[in-house]
Amino acid sequence: MWLRLPKVTIRLLLSVLLIIIFLAPFYWMLLTAFKTLDEVVAVPPKFWVDKLQWVNFKDAFTRINFLHYTKNSIIITLGTLVGQMLVVVPAAYAFARYQFKGKSLLFGLVLATMMVPGQLIFLPVFVMFANVGLLNTYVSLIVPFIASGMAIFMLRQTFMQVPDSILEAARLDNSSEWKIIRTIMLPMAVPTLSTLALLTFIGTWNSYFFPLVWTTTDAVRTLPLGVKKLQDSEGLNPHIVMAGNMMLILPILIVFMFARKHIIKAFTYSGVK
């Protein structure tokens, strides 16, 4: 017993250390968002606040058109999520359950899209959208991200884990393919779908590069660009920028709280197989 105690203690200490390492930047952002400028620039730095400065949030909200950027972020994130599910689910099902000519090649191409960095394709896509008059539209910020290679791959792996006998039984009952997807595949893939939805949500909500390079007006620009604008216009006022950042990540935290259980389940489920 005495030999095990230090191990437990060491494990506990390491866990606490890891938690501190991961939480420290977040704590610092939260702290800065509630500080006055004097407290932000204080030497030595202060690790607490005397009085919460809610006014920083009000400033961040009013100095940029926060509602406009938030609306755009919501439309683009939800559009990408819905569009992705409509494309990814049938594609993954086809790759998992159908045999057809060129399947391996096509699946290889889907996987290959994961290897191409976005910075490499932004220019041709920009030119393409410009040629068809879709620059500065929601479409240009949603459509390119609907067919996600990563999502097709993950969902295909999940669909492949469903036993053939279940599908055969459903087909004997004259169930259509759509009904099989809807009533058998999707309910069994809820953890994977939740994980994918969360990853897509975080990726799209936080996306900075593509909304930056594919927009030339404020019409469809998203919240990360709004917060960057706040930084540009505020100069050296990091407390207001951090308040903007807090408001930016708040939806992600809320969604994460709800989807957490499913994500853990998704990875556990894959692991068992």
Add this chain to the structure above:
Amino acid sequence: MTNQWNHMKKKFAVVLTAVVGTTVILSGCGQAGANESAVKYTKGDKVVEIKFWTSAMEQVNKDLVDQFNKTKGAELNIHVSAEYQGDYSEIQQKVNAAAIANTLPNAFIGEVSQTKGFADSNTIVDLEPFMKVNDFNRDDFKIGDLDNLYVDKDMYAFPHMRSLPVMYVNKTLAKKVGLNENGPATFDELESYMETAYKATGKTPMYLLNNDLWILEALLSSYSNTNMLNDEETATNINSKGAVELISFLRDGVSKGLIKVFNPTQLNDFVGAVSDPDTLLTFSSIGGYKIFLGLAAKSKYELGVAMIPEGKGGTRGVPVGGSNVYMSNTGTEEEKAATFEFMEWLSDTEQAAYASANTGYLPTRLSSLDTDLMKKTMAEFPGYKVAIDELKFSKKRPTTGVYHEVETLVVSRLGDILTDNKDVQQGLDALAKDVNAILTR
């Protein structure tokens, strides 16, 4: 065999056509604006819409555009829409993408060193024909080095906001520890100046933010009369004797605790450091003058502005920074003529004074200095006068289109060279090799 030979011939013909085609396109790019024609704007019945992309100091640019639309724009039936596109690097990316996609705005703001790159790629137009048909007098622009407006002998840009690196001095601390509150005049004085403050406070007296090669260009020029690139811009001087001496000087300061260099991600730490009443000096842009004044006021010390110290033999040199306004190679003759009207108005005396007084940047016209607004501003903020005096020593920044890549590389490597214990010459030689590879690519 014959088939193979025919196939090879076809292949060769395709490659040859591509090479010739590319050469023709590129040679066309190299002669940007050579045959540019221009017409003078005449007011028509319809409103001419002008798209103007802005960068940096968004609010001031927006205010100026609003003023134009209410005054000269309304009078001439020209309407300008301003759209902010991010910092200088971001707007450069967007302009390059828009040039390929044929979606360029009519005019845009870019950093001063971007002129040649934009001209070489035929993205912007030569302004000479427009100045000729409009009898535009450029003499009033003579405030600091103007080479960054030109490609060869033709003007391709109007100056918008001008900045210079300066030395900010904590006058309150200098007085308290018995130093000259105007700051050190030479690099020799700088070392003893910092040592005195260090002995008195026990704290690092000078902080630098390693995010801007522009400051290093000023230090190189002033310390040892060295330019970052050779005259042909085909090789760097970053490993020359003068550069090694400067970097050794800075590293010596770092090792003695006299200088601390923050990397680009430590902006908040830098802000905290320069806000400390025990911090004596920093080098930064005059464009941030009002921000530094604000920080000093909060920390209850008096802030002064001094020129970058001079080197041995009285060498001085500061690169001109800030922004230009460019006319894009797009639109009808009427739109171009209207764009020139807007650019002319934007660069005029009152507008240049307004931009300067509301930011910290310097005005771009001599006549702006005589406006009531600038007189009042300079009386209230004496640092402007120091920076304007420093313009005598201003010089152009490198103009090669790949300089942004060079900047990114040098900044990322210099932080290590300043703080590690390796041989400075060796570190800079390795850096020079990589920079030269970019320049000769």
